[in-house]
Amino acid sequence: MPLPATDVPATQRLALDCRTLLDHRVGKGVCGCCGxxxxxxxxxVDNIFPxxxxxxxxxxxxxxxxxxxxxxxxxxxxxxxxxxxxxxxDVARHRxxxxxxxxxxxxxxxxACHCQSINLFVESFLxxxxxxxxxxxxxxxxxxxNSFVKFANIEEDTPSYHRxxxxxxxxxxxxxxxxxxxxxxxxxxRMAGIxxxxxxxxKTVNDELQANIWDPQHMDKIxxxxxxxxxxxxxxESRSPSPLQASEKEKESPAELTERCFRxxxxxxxYGNIKNAVxxxxxxxxxxxxxxxxxxxxxxxxxxxxxxxxxxxxxxxxQLLGHLDxxxxxxxKVRAGIVEVLLEAAAIAASGSVGPTVLEVFNTxxxxxxxxxxxxLTGSYDGSTNIGTKIIKAHEERQLQEAVIxxxxxxxxxxxxxxxxxxxxxxxxxxxxxxxxxxxxxxELVPQGTRMIQIMLxxxxxxxxxxxxxxxxxxxxxDTFLDPLLSFSLINHSxxxxxVLQILLSLIDRHDNRPKFSKIRxxxxxSVLKLKVDKCSRQDNLFMKKHGQHLCRHIYLGCKEPNSxxxxxxxxxxxxxxxxxxxxxxxxxxxxxxxxxALQDLALSTDEGLTIYNRCAxxxxxxxxxxxICQLTTVPAFCQHIHEVIEVRQKxxxxxxxxxxFLEHPKLPPSxxxxxxxxxxxxxxxxxxxxxxxxxxxxxxxxxxxxxxxxDRLSKRKSIGETISLQVEVESRNSPEKEERTPxxxxxxxxxxxxxxxSAGMEEQERERRRQVxxxxxxxxxxxxxxxxxxxxxxxxxxxxxxxEITIRPPPSPSGTISSGYGQSQSRSVPIYEMKFPDxxxx
Numbered sequence: 142m143p144l145p146a147t148d149v150p151a152t153q154r155l156a157l158d159c160r161t162l163l164d165h166r167v168g169k170g171v172c173g174c175c176g177x178x179x180x181x182x183x184x185x186v187d188n189i190f191p192x193x194x195x196x197x198x199x200x201x202x203x204x205x206x207x208x209x210x211x212x213x214x215x216x217x218x219x220x221x222x223x224x225x226x227x228x229x230x231d232v233a234r235h236r237x238x239x240x241x242x243x244x245x246x247x248x249x250x251x252x253a254c255h256c257q258s259i260n261l262f263v264e265s266f267l268x269x270x271x272x273x274x275x276x277x278x279x280x281x282x283x284x285x286x287n288s289f290v291k292f293a294n295i296e297e298d299t300p301s302y303h304r305x306x307x308x309x310x311x312x313x314x315x316x317x318x319x320x321x322x323x324x325x326x327x328x329x330x331r332m333a334g335i336x337x338x339x340x341x342x343x344k345t346v347n348d349e350l351q352a353n354i355w356d357p358q359h360m361d362k363i364x365x366x367x368x369x370x371x372x373x374x375x376x377x378e379s380r381s382p383s384p385l386q387a388s389e390k391e392k393e394s395p396a397e398l399t400e401r402c403f404r405x406x407x408x409x410x411x412y413g414n415i416k417n418a419v420x421x422x423x424x425x426x427x428x429x430x431x432x433x434x435x436x437x438x439x440x441x442x443x444x445x446x447x448x449x450x451x452x453x454x455x456x457x458x459x460q461l462l463g464h465l466d467x468x469x470x471x472x473x474k475v476r477a478g479i480v481e482v483l484l485e486a487a488a489i490a491a492s493g494s495v496g497p498t499v500l501e502v503f504n505t506x507x508x509x510x511x512x513x514x515x516x517x518l519t520g521s522y523d524g525s526t527n528i529g530t531k532i533i534k535a536h537e538e539r540q541l542q543e544a545v546i547x548x549x550x551x552x553x554x555x556x557x558x559x560x561x562x563x564x565x566x567x568x569x570x571x572x573x574x575x576x577x578x579x580x581x582x583x584x585e586l587v588p589q590g591t592r593m594i595q596i597m598l599x600x601x602x603x604x605x606x607x608x609x610x611x612x613x614x615x616x617x618x619x620d621t622f623l624d625p626l627l628s629f630s631l632i633n634h635s636x637x638x639x640x641v642l643q644i645l646l647s648l649i650d651r652h653d654n655r656p657k658f659s660k661i662r663x664x665x666x667x668s669v670l671k672l673k674v675d676k677c678s679r680q681d682n683l684f685m686k687k688h689g690q691h692l693c694r695h696i697y698l699g700c701k702e703p704n705s706x707x708x709x710x711x712x713x714x715x716x717x718x719x720x721x722x723x724x725x726x727x728x729x730x731x732x733x734x735x736x737x738x739a740l741q742d743l744a745l746s747t748d749e750g751l752t753i754y755n756r757c758a759x760x761x762x763x764x765x766x767x768x769x770i771c772q773l774t775t776v777p778a779f780c781q782h783i784h785e786v787i788e789v790r791q792k793x794x795x796x797x798x799x800x801x802x803f804l805e806h807p808k809l810p811p812s813x814x815x816x817x818x819x820x821x822x823x824x825x826x827x828x829x830x831x832x833x834x835x836x837x838x839x840x841x842x843x844x845x846x847x848x849x850x851x852x853d854r855l856s857k858r859k860s861i862g863e864t865i866s867l868q869v870e871v872e873s874r875n876s877p878e879k880e881e882r883t884p885x886x887x888x889x890x891x892x893x894x895x896x897x898x899x900s901a902g903m904e905e906q907e908r909e910r911r912r913q914v915x916x917x918x919x920x921x922x923x924x925x926x927x928x929x930x931x932x933x934x935x936x937x938x939x940x941x942x943x944x945x946e947i948t949i950r951p952p953p954s955p956s957g958t959i960s961s962g963y964g965q966s967q968s969r970s971v972p973i974y975e976m977k978f979p980d981x982x983x984x
Contacts, residue, residue, distance in 0.1 A: 182216050185209055186223050189246055194238025198245050206246070207253050217254060221247070221265030228269050232276065240281065244269070244288050251292055263304070266292065274312045279326050282316065286333040286340075293340030306341050310359050313337030317366035331370055331395050338363050339402040346409045355414040357421075363406070364421035370399040372429075372437055400444060407448035415449065415456040423464050432478030442482045446489040454490035459498070461486065462505045469512055470522040473537035476509065480544040487551045499560055500567050502552060507571055507598070510545045513538050514593045542597055550604025558611060565605055569622055572598045572629075592634065599629070599640040606647035614684040614724065617648055623688060630695045635704045642699075642712040645692075649719045658715035661765050661799045663787060667772045674773075677726050685729050692720065693736045694847040700740055700759050701749055707803045710758050717766045721773055731840050734770060734831075737763045738824050739845035745816060753809050760797040764790065767822055778830035786822050794820045 179187075188202040210217050228243040247266050254262065266288075273285030289309065316334030321327040342363070345354040354363075374396020410418050422441055431437050445457060465479045516522060517538040549568075553561055573591050611617035629641045646655055652673035664670065677685075699705070699713060721733060743749065744759040751759070764787060771783040787798065795801035796809050797820060824842065832838035918926065 180219075182206075182209065182213075182220050183223055186220060186227070186246075190227075190239060190242055194236070194242060198242050203246060203249060207250060210250055210254055214254065217250075217262045218265065220250065221262040225265045225269045225272075229272055232272060232281070237278075237281070240273075241284060244273070244284055248288055248291050251295065263292070263297075267304070271308060271312075274309075274316075279321065279330055283329055283333045286313070286316070286337045290336050290340040293344040306345060306354075307359075309337065309341055310354075310362055313341065314362040314366040317370055328395060332398055334366065335370060335395060335398050335402055338366065339405065342402075342406050342409065346406075355410070355417045357417055360417045361421050361424075364403075364418065365425045367399050367403045367406075368422065368425045368441065370395045371403065371441070372431070374399065403444055404448040407445055408450075410449060410453070412453055412456070415453050416460060419445065419457055419460050423460065427468075430475075432482075433472075433474040435478045435481050438478055438482050439485050442486050443489065446486050451490070454486075458483070458486060458490065458502065462502060465509060466505060469509070473513070473516075473534065473541045476513075477537070477541040477544050480506075480509070480541065480548050484544065484548040484551050487548065487555060490555070499556065499564065503549060503564055503567060506545055506549050506552075507568065507601070510542060510597050510601070511594060513542050513545070514590060514597060518590050518593070546597065546600045546604055549601045550607060553605040554608060558609070561605060561609060562617065565602060566619075566622055568598055568602055568605065569625055572625070592637075595629070595632075596636055596640065599637060599644070603640055603643050603647070606644050609647055611648070611651065612678075613680045614649075615680050615687075618684070618688070623691075627691060627695050630699055633702070633704070635702070635706065635709065638699060638702065638705075639709055639712060642709070642716060646712065646715055646719060649716070649723055651723060654719060654722050655715060658718040659711070661711045661714040661762065661803060663765060663768050663798060663800065664772075667769060672722055674722050677724060681724050682726055685724050685726070689729055689732060690848070693732055693845070697736060697739060697743070697845075697847045700743060700762065701751070703751055703755055705755065705758070707758070710762050710803070714762055714765055718769055721770055725773075727836065728840075730770065730774060731831075731837055732845070734767070734827065735824075735841065735843070735845035737766050737770070738822060738827070739847075741822060742844070745813070745821075747814075753811070753813065754802070754807070756813055757796050757802045757807075757809055761799040761802045763822070764797065765799050774831070774834075776831060776834045778833070779827065782826050782830060783822065786820060789819045793817065 185202065185206040189199050189206055191197070191199055206220070210220055224243050224247055228240055231237075231239040231243065247269060250262070251266060270285045270289050270292075273281045273288075276282060276285075313334045316330050316337065319327050319330040319334070321330055342354060353359075374394055407418060422445070426432055426438050426441070442457070442461075446454060449457065461479060461483050465476065465483070468475055468479065516533050517535050520533055522533065553564055556564065572595055609617070626641060626644060630638050632638060652675065654672055657670045657672060696713060696716065699709070702709070717733065717737075721730065725733065740759050740763040744751075744756040744763070767783050768787060771780045790797045794816075796807065801807060802809075824844065828838055828841035831841055
């Protein structure tokens with residue numbers, strides 16, 4: 142001990158020495174006269190500690206200390222510093238009973254005091270909590286956490302500019318990952334960590350003066366810690382008893398506490414913080430390969446979508462779409478997991494899921510669909526088959542494609558009608574359309590990738606149009622959508638044609654009548670179908686007037702396809718039925734009846750190359766539809782004729798009815814050459830009976846003949862060589878070098894003989910010429926092909942000018958014409974009195 146100063150009296154030196162000694166001892170064991178020399182706040186603090194720590198806090202003395210702190214708030218920081226000093230000393234000496242008493246005293250003081258000086262007291266409090274959390278004793282960690290949670294629930298009157306919670310975020314996150322040996326203690330530590338994180342969020346999320354808890358450095362610790370406990374709880378749920386058997390202790394599980402904390406965190410997230418809160422979730426699912434299982438990822442994003450504010454839903458969707466793009470070259474299972482999450486998230490978010498960038502959402506999904514098709518075809522993610530390249534499993538890619546298509550439909554169902562129409566046009570614009578490329582060629586000449594893209598995008602359209610409600614068919618099926626859609630019905634691919642028909646059914650069906658036409662059959666009384674029939678509006682009449690013939694023509698051509706099966710004919714029957722119920726006026730009914738009779742003639746013809754099954758199926762389709770339409774028209778004589786023919790078929794030709802054709806093993810005749818007239822529907826008879834009811838007899842008596850267009854002539858029935866050779870032939874005929882008419886060649890016996898002899902050589906030359914033309918269009922540079930097409934366009938324009946000059950001339954004038962200096966005729970102005978009129982015009 143240093144020597145005292147010479148000018149200090151001996152009595153005063155003794156008092157100072159005693160006071161220094163008492164600062165480090167409990168006041169109970171010191172004599173009263175010396176204890177009175179200590180500061181009052183220290184005496185009050187010492188008095189709250191009993192001699193035996195098991196007796197707990199001395200409540201009477203604690204009330205005195207609380208009253209003193211409220212009376213003299215300037216002493217609050219000294220009280221806190223002294224309590225902190227005592228607690229540190231007790232922790233070091235393993236006197237844990239006194240540690241608990243000190244923390245209890247601090248908690249009571251903290252709850253009681255809300256003065257401006259509390260900030261300094263809080264610093265001492267957080268210092269003591271940090272001391273406890275740094276301990277390796279689980280009980281001390283839990284004690285410190287509980288005190289911090291109590292502090293977090295206090296609303297402070299004055300802000301703090303210098304307080305930091307970085308340590309607490311790190312320490313609580315570490316406790317959430319505790320691996321303590323005893324499972325019960327491990328659970329308590331993890332739950333304490335979760336509660337601590339919840340307290341940090343509550344304390345800082347609404348305080349602008351605090352460190353931003355939404356910063357990535359904090360979110361990257363908080364969110365993974367919560368997800369770790371959420372995932373751990375999911376693993377233990379399968380081994381836990383049922384909720385009815387669970388005790389109160391088991392109900393408070395870390396997983397449930399984590400979910401509440403996670404929901405609270407997301408519920409407090411503002412617009413600018415959504416990204417920072419969701420990014421760690423995506424990273425955690427990536428790092429732990431949790432996309433493949435799908436279940437946990439879906440659960441996480443269900444919590445997110447239900448917790449955030451509804452107007453922020455599209456931000457989560459955009460992040461998921463961006464993450465899907467970032468994982469474009471990852472395995473199909475990972476991408477499928479992300480897509481499944483998108484599917485669930487879109488269903489939850491409803492109308493707010495897409496946000497302002499509607500088409501961008503669908504563009505991303507369609508891009509993933511196209512990439513998946515490319516991966517399936519190439520077998521690798523980089524388009525090569527080098528050693529070390531990750532090999533792709535085709536069935537996984539197909540599962541991904543189906544998931545993407547379902548997700549497109551889910552997003553479309555959240556959109557209003559006008560936006561869904563835009564999406565339909567957008568997807569149609571992505572499909573390789575017949576007439577723009579070679580999609581109308583035979584299957585063997587169409588690239589496999591092109592065909593797969595067509596099928597996938599048409600399946601997407603099926604999903605988008607399912608449940609589509611419209612009141613105006615002209616706006617629901619504009620020309621820009623209907624024309625390319627119908628062009629697909631000419632493709633020689635059964636699945637493509639079936640998808641087109643399903644899209645048409647979804648768009649035309651406005652009263653849920655489609656399920657009633659699901660099976661093609663003869664119905665004796667259609668009242669059992671309970672069809673919903675409304676009067677056609679003016680817009681519907683305009684639509685059928687504009688597109689009715691177009692639809693009938695494609696139905697007729699669809700029946701001529703030899704690779705159609707039962708599902709195709711059932712879909713065609715449903716389309717005919719919906720047209721009759723939804724869009725039919727008197728004129729449309731006449732056209733549909735003519736179409737049905739034309740289908741009967743098609744089935745009788747042997748020139749189309751249809752099999753016996755196809756011909757019988759077309760007969761059955763015609764009979765089923767005529768049976769339906771006759772009951773819709775309610776003309777008794779018409780119904781009588783149809784039913785009579787059906788009864789004859791049931792006896793003599795059941796294979797001409799749906800019930801005899803559309804079976805697993807139908808009994809078909811060897812040929813249909815000898816079909817009795819009694820089993821056929823007579824157009825003359827139908828025209829006669831309907832004419833008596835006011836229908837157009839002339840139109841009914843006229844057989845239906847579809848008008849073939851350019852897309853039909855360039856359809857799958859011609860090969861690529863035939864198509865191009867046809868164009869070259871037309872071009873050669875219209876070339877300027879052959880404008881003069883050549884004299885007709887005289888045909889003699891020698892000419893015919895030479896033609897027969899040279900036919901083999903001519904065929905070889907023709908095949909060679911076709912091969913050269915195909916090779917030219919495949920290998921020639923773009924500039925050369927463009928120049929060739931430009932020359933053809935110029936030639937066409939010249940021909941049109943010549944036609945206009947011939948056909949469009951001014952009427953002859955009585956004044957006559959004169960010749961100009963350039964050899965062209967010009968009108969000459971002649972006075973009226975000099976004109977010569979015929980005698981009949983003069984009186």
